[in-house]
Amino acid sequence: MQKEFVVIGLGRFGGSIVRELIDQGADVMAIDIAAERVDEFATIATQAVVADTTDEAVLKSLGIRNFEHVIVAIGDNIQSSILTTLMLKEIGVKKITVKAQNDYHEKVLRKIGADQVVHPERDMGIRIANNILSNNVLDYLELSDEHSIMEIKVNEKIAQKTLIDLDIRARYGINIVAIKRGNSINVSPPADENLQLNDVLIIIGADVDINRFEKKVLS
Amino acid sequence: MQKEFVVIGLGRFGGSIVRELIDQGADVMAIDIAAERVDEFATIATQAVVADTTDEAVLKSLGIRNFEHVIVAIGDNIQSSILTTLMLKEIGVKKITVKAQNDYHEKVLRKIGADQVVHPERDMGIRIANNILSNNVLDYLELSDEHSIMEIKVNEKIAQKTLIDLDIRARYGINIVAIKRGNSINVSPPADENLQLNDVLIIIGADVDINRFEKKVLS
Numbered sequence: 090m091q092k093e094f095v096v097i098g099l100g101r102f103g104g105s106i107v108r109e110l111i112d113q114g115a116d117v118m119a120i121d122i123a124a125e126r127v128d129e130f131a132t133i134a135t136q137a138v139v140a141d142t143t144d145e146a147v148l149k150s151l152g153i154r155n156f157e158h159v160i161v162a163i164g165d166n167i168q169s170s171i172l173t174t175l176m177l178k179e180i181g182v183k184k185i186t187v188k189a190q191n192d193y194h195e196k197v198l199r200k201i202g203a204d205q206v207v208h209p210e211r212d213m214g215i216r217i218a219n220n221i222l223s224n225n226v227l228d229y230l231e232l233s234d235e236h237s238i239m240e241i242k243v244n245e246k247i248a249q250k251t252l253i254d255l256d257i258r259a260r261y262g263i264n265i266v267a268i269k270r271g272n273s274i275n276v277s278p279p280a281d282e283n284l285q286l287n288d289v290l291i292i293i294g295a296d297v298d299i300n301r302f303e304k305k306v307l308s
Numbered sequence: 309m310q311k312e313f314v315v316i317g318l319g320r321f322g323g324s325i326v327r328e329l330i331d332q333g334a335d336v337m338a339i340d341i342a343a344e345r346v347d348e349f350a351t352i353a354t355q356a357v358v359a360d361t362t363d364e365a366v367l368k369s370l371g372i373r374n375f376e377h378v379i380v381a382i383g384d385n386i387q388s389s390i391l392t393t394l395m396l397k398e399i400g401v402k403k404i405t406v407k408a409q410n411d412y413h414e415k416v417l418r419k420i421g422a423d424q425v426v427h428p429e430r431d432m433g434i435r436i437a438n439n440i441l442s443n444n445v446l447d448y449l450e451l452s453d454e455h456s457i458m459e460i461k462v463n464e465k466i467a468q469k470t471l472i473d474l475d476i477r478a479r480y481g482i483n484i485v486a487i488k489r490g491n492s493i494n495v496s497p498p499a500d501e502n503l504q505l506n507d508v509l510i511i512i513g514a515d516v517d518i519n520r521f522e523k524k525v526l527s
């Protein structure tokens with residue numbers, strides 16, 4: 090069963106969603122009020138349509154309500170974003186994801202029935218800040234407020250040591266779940282193998298413990 | 309040793325970086341050409357300054373070169389973003405991260421010496437698309453082009469089963485590295501415990517294998 094989506098608003102954020110959904114094999118109708126933006130997606134999206142989505146009649150004529158999930162990626166024009174969401178709800182779309190510009194915008198979107206509200210710039214700001222704060226933490230997945238999985242780069246200080254030497258679990262209460270070397274991932278890293286410079290340790294644990302390890306061992 | 313940063317451009321992306329760096333205990337000088345934006349950060353940032361950062365004399369008078377790392381989060385005005393980066397490089401800033409609007413912008417930024425170039429809207433579009441494609445995959449960390457760690461929600465189909473029942477490792481070649489239940493994370497999940505509805509499995513493995521598991525077992 091092919092998944093079918095509509096993306097409204099083909100800025101950087103909406104455009105990136107279209108490309109990734111198509112890459113992953115989904116069907117996507119891409120809509121923007123600006124013809125130049127739509128042209129760019131003519132050969133990428135399953136369908137690319139110039140339309141003003143604040144117009145209920147237009148949404149109906151496009152058969153939008155038959156799609157599984159509609160993503161509203163209109164940004165700066167908050168009024169159009171809200172009106173579009175309202176119309177989508179009105180014609181009975183089951184699942185609606187909307188990009189919000191701020192907390193007030195989010196509140197309105199939730200009230201009128203948006204199922205998921207996202208803040209791409211804000212969320213990416215948080216990710217980049219965390220990435221910037223540590224030269225060794227390459228990327229991370231926040232599991233809870235206090236636990237994460239982090240990718241930590243092996244530097245000169247711990248290269249040529251083994252996991253036994255470092256004794257990370259006993260000393261820091263954190264676990265190494267995998268080691269990345271170049272393009273290969275080892276999910277059962279041998280305890281007696283020498284770490285190589287630029288290996289990436291995939292570590293799970295409490296943020297305080299991972300930070301303690303990173304500060305003590307790496308910097 | 310206190311970490312010291314400058315963030316130029318206080319839109320949603322830049323503003324979010326300022327807040328997160330401050331939250332994490334860093335010192336941040338926040339700069340924007342627009343006084344209203346700067347006012348918003350007067351009580352948040354360590355210092356908040358109205359300035360046009362394309363002006364070399366201004367950057368010098370602010371002592372920018374003494375900071376560890378400068379983040380340029382100017383978006384729509386590509387010319388200002390490029391000029392600012394050029395000036396920062398000229399006065400000898402060691403580390404510069406810049407937000408790019410598109411590939412061409414990135415190319416120029418790299419040529420003039422930006423150390424890190426980021427595409428927040430594009431990257432978040434990819435994350436949201438992946439999140440949207442699967443109702444059960446809550447979040448993920450891409451380890452390589454072909455391997456990921458994914459958070460997968462336990463649904464009715466596998467609730468009350470144990471890890472032994474599911475036999476995930478042997479059948480799918482993937483590992484469960486932790487189970488999240490409410491706010492608690494268990495990094496050594498017992499093989500004989502019943503999974504609960506809405507538990508979150510933290511799974512590591514090849515994308516194809518995780519997807520196979522998700523399709524076969526969950527949907």
Ligand SMILES: Nc1ncnc2c1ncn2[C@@H]1O[C@H](COP(=O)(O)OP(=O)(O)OP(=O)(O)O)[C@@H](O)[C@H]1O
Pocket residue numbers: 097098099100101102103120121122123126140141142143162163164165166169429
């Ligand atoms: N009523 C509408 N119907 C359809 N599309 C619309 C409507 N209003 C705005 N759009 C489109 O939404 C798209 C996204 O708008 P926005 O102003 O957020 O662009 P952007 O700043 O380039 O976004 P990003 O931050 O993702 O790069 C634009 O291409 C715009 O033409």
Ligand SMILES: Nc1ncnc2c1ncn2[C@@H]1O[C@H](COP(=O)(O)OP(=O)(O)OP(=O)(O)O)[C@@H](O)[C@H]1O
Pocket residue numbers: 210316317318319320321322339340341342345359360361362381382383384385388
């Ligand atoms: N020469 C400059 N010096 C200092 N700040 C500048 C300069 N030019 C632009 N800025 C500021 O950069 C900020 C970010 O610009 P942008 O146009 O990307 O805003 P935005 O669309 O709100 O960003 P975001 O997508 O992060 O929400 C603005 O607040 C703008 O005033």
Ligand SMILES: [Ca+2]
Pocket residue numbers: 164165383384
């Ligand atoms: Ca914008």
Ligand SMILES: [Ca+2]
Pocket residue numbers: 164210383429
């Ligand atoms: Ca933006």
Ligand SMILES: [Ca+2]
Pocket residue numbers: 231233234235236296
């Ligand atoms: Ca946290």
Ligand SMILES: [Ca+2]
Pocket residue numbers: 450452453454455515
């Ligand atoms: Ca991938």
